[in-house]
Amino acid sequence: MLNIVILMICIQQVEVQEFTLDNGLKLLVYEDHFAPVISVQVHYRVGSYNEPVGMTGISHILEHMAFKGTKRYGPGEYNLLIEEAGGIENAFTSVNRTVYFANLGKDRYELALKLEADRMLNLLLAEDQFMPERQVIMEERRLRENDPYSSFFEQLDMISYSIHPYRHPIIGFMADIERVTRDDVYRWYRKYYNPANAVVVVAGDVTGDEAYHAVRKYFGSLRGKEIEEIPFEEPPQRGEKRFEYKKNVQTPALAIQNHTVDIVHEDLCALDVLSMILSQGLSSRFELNIVRGQGLAINADVYHLKYKYGGSFIVFAVPQTGVNLSDLETAILKGIDSLKTVEVTDAELEKARNQSLASAIYQQDSPAGIGMRIGWWEIEAGGWRNLNQYLEEIMNVEKDDIMRVAQTYLTKGNRTVGYLLPEEEE
Amino acid sequence: MKILILFLTPFVLLGTIVERDTLDNGIVVLTVEAHKIPVIEMRAFVRAGSVYDPAGKEGLANIVGSMLLRGTARRSASEIAESIEAVGGVLSSFCREDHVGLTGKVLSKDLTLLVDLLSDCLCNPVFDSSEFARVKRETVSEIKAMADDPFEVSNREFRRLVFRDHKLAHMPVGSDTTVRILARSDAQEYYASRFTPNNTFLVFVGDFEKDSLLARLNAEFGNWPRKELVFDEPAESVEYEKTVGRIVPMNISQAYILLGHLGPRYGTPDWLATRLMNYVLGASSMSRIYRMVRSEKGLAYVAYSYFGRYQNGGYFAAEVQTKKDMAAEAVITLLDAMRFVQDSMGIAEIIRARNFYTGYFPLTHDSYSEMANLVTQIESEGLGLDYIDRFADDVAQVNLEQMTEAARKYLKPDRYCLLIVGDLEPEDIAVEGIEWIE
DSSP, X not given: OHHHHHHHHHHHOXXXXXXXXXXXXXXXXXXXOSSSEEEEEEEESOSGGXXXXXXXXXXXXXXXHTTSOBSSXXXXXXXXXXXXXXXXXXXXXXXXXXXXXXXXXXXXXXXXXXXXXXXXXXXXXXXXXXXXXXXXXXXXXXXXXXXXXXXXXXXXXXXXXXXXXXXXXXXXXXXHXXXXXXXXXXXHHHHHOSGGGEEEEEEEXXXXXXXXXXXXXXXXXXXXXXXXXXXXXXXXXXXXXXXXXXXXXXXXXXXXXXXXXXXXXXXXXXXXXXHHHHHSSTTSHIIIIIIIISOOEEEEEXXXXXXTTOOEEEEEEEXXXXXXXXXXXXXXXXXXXXXXXSOOOHHHHHHHHHHHHHHHHHTTSOHXXXXXXXXXXXXXXXXXXXXXXXXXXXXXXXXXXXXXXXXXXXXGGGEEEEEEEETTOO | OEEEOOSSSTTSOTTOEEEEEEOTTSOEEEEEEOOSSSEEEEEEEESOOGGXXXXXXXXXXXXXXXXXXXXXXXXXXXXXXXXXXXXXXXXXXXXXXXXXXXXXEEXXXXXXXXXXXXXXXXXXBOOOHHHHHHHHHHHHHHHHHHTTOHHHHHHHHHHHHHHTTSXXXXXXXOOHHHXXXXXXXXXXXXHHHHOOGGGEEEEEEESSOHHHHHHHHHHHHTTSOOOOOOOOOOOOOOOOXXXXXXXXXXXXXXXXXXXXXXXXOTTOTTHHHHHHHHHHHHSSTTSHHIIIXXXXXXXXXXXXXXXXXXXXXXXXXXXXXXXXXXXXXXXXHHHHXXXXXXXXXXXXXXXXXXXXXXXXXXXXXXXXXXXXXXXXXXXXXXXXXXXXXXXXHHHHHOOHHHHHHHHHHHOOTTSOEEEEEESOOGGGOOOTTOEEOO
């Protein structure tokens, strides 16, 4: 077994070449020569975490406006040029990052670098573009509000975090989206978009040297300015929180949240293994006991959301027809509590390790996908090297670690329980 | 038969070989060997999808698909899940309109296990009665939960509106009423009539050696007997002779709009021209619909068009979600965009569409999983093993006349179906010529 583990770890090691330009821009290159394609990604160290009250959603607004023209290229021209080159492009905002990416043929990937360097320096954020785009973003927010679960999760974040910026929705509150001005967005752009606050990832059919020279060519002349990020700590929760959320749904749902640890904390991996044992796959405990065994739920999924400044362990379950939420909650909590008193089995632990190993290898299938992981680890998880370190630590998780983290973090006093209920149910 | 994909365009995968073999009992096996990572992707497709659901038993094919993993003569449902997941593998079932099947992924060291499980699940499901009841209950609960999601509701109801009595009118999952009445014997009979080796194809992509894989497949599937199949193919779908509209009431802040009609099925010779035309119309951020609805008017976050195609029919849909009071303007904008591509497409847009698809093509198979999906598409659509090889040339030959002809043939801005989910009334949609139906 040990030999297999060592062998598999060797196979899965993600080899990244790291370069830093004089202006502070970090370049991470991942070579994958399976197909003649390259993914170019620019990850900025800014997201909803950085946003003050009253300005929620501003990072996301900027992300939208970043396609609306620069001093050199007109509105939409970025999309046009990439698509004409047969590429696909998009962007997204998360709690700690804003990411722009383009995947395209190897002989034209420099086009994406050229456009991204321009975007980093020359955005216009013109008022006549700002107004209609803000309407688009408001429609995007309405779309989420109409989704049966999105606004429920938004409520869960707002209640489970009391003061931490993670309580704010990434897309922002509607009132803030309406309030933020073009000038606010411009100041946000000038503050956060510069080489020293960004990481460029180039993944695919390219060598490190080639990528380095290309990135230096386009980004080398830009001036960098490091931005200090203030760590924010959620105060310890002092007792269970509960809420009901009424919505026009027929099927209720249940969410149970517990605060966990920063991404670099030593208990992270034990919590991940615990999550896998509870809900990963059709042979997991929740699937066998709650979904299939007792027929209580359509699904009972665990998400251990790994954040830079404090994670979140969430169980989300939708009951089968006729099952009430309190019975489902009782069964889920019983399943969690059992981890505090009875050790997991050897087979469960080995399965979780094997799932982690396999998953790490599967994720190397797509150059764009592994590039995204590298960027995530670099910005949100203490550096890309932790990507490889993480798997080794997963392999070292033992049964008593799982019991200990269950006892430490999955407590009633650290828990928020939410019921999504049909409006008419009083 | 094999084809070597050479360096004919700048972006094909140099040296990639797609091979197609047929086992003794008729199973078609498509393989692509690659050795970048020690992983194998698998797809198993049986032509037994929801389009073959008997009338009144909609959702049966989907239940049969789920039951493939719910117990065999050798393994219980739990043992199947435990076997594959213990090694970090994945094995799941699916049901689409044309096919039911399994998808899988393992590390290459576990190929033997994957093939063993695959053959066991495909050839020996036992349709255990308690598992059958459980799957039905889970499915009914899922259908009820889907009724809360306006996306799901709008897509389901649009299909019903466009296809009317045709077999494609229902989603593969069926409805809660039809699923509730399904009997175990229905599933057994359906399985017995359609699950045969000569109605099945397999796709393997990744880190294996083809000859030894074929030998193993022959050994594992050798006892699965070939059987003559009688396909009761669905009748042709019938087009409306007028524009019809339907509003599905839902208390939400937006109108979920789907506008479209019947469209081409698999195998139409003008599909590539149609695909490029739709790129200009609504399949990119440079498309007419995206620019007119989103970029210029700020009406919506989601605005696009697509063709849903199957063996026995197809449809066209343009989709927008917007504020209730902008719904009429959104509908008019979609119709304007459709008319534009029928009358006013220019050479610049044709060139852009050609350039996009030629350059984009390698991205459609730049990983094992994407390659497996592409090979599956090639086989199920009958595109031919030279598809990858000839794609760029075929795209280059599409011209303005062909695209305009496709737009005039397959877009019907004067005779369409309009489905809106939301808190609206017909009088909120000030668009002429719509006959509203319940």
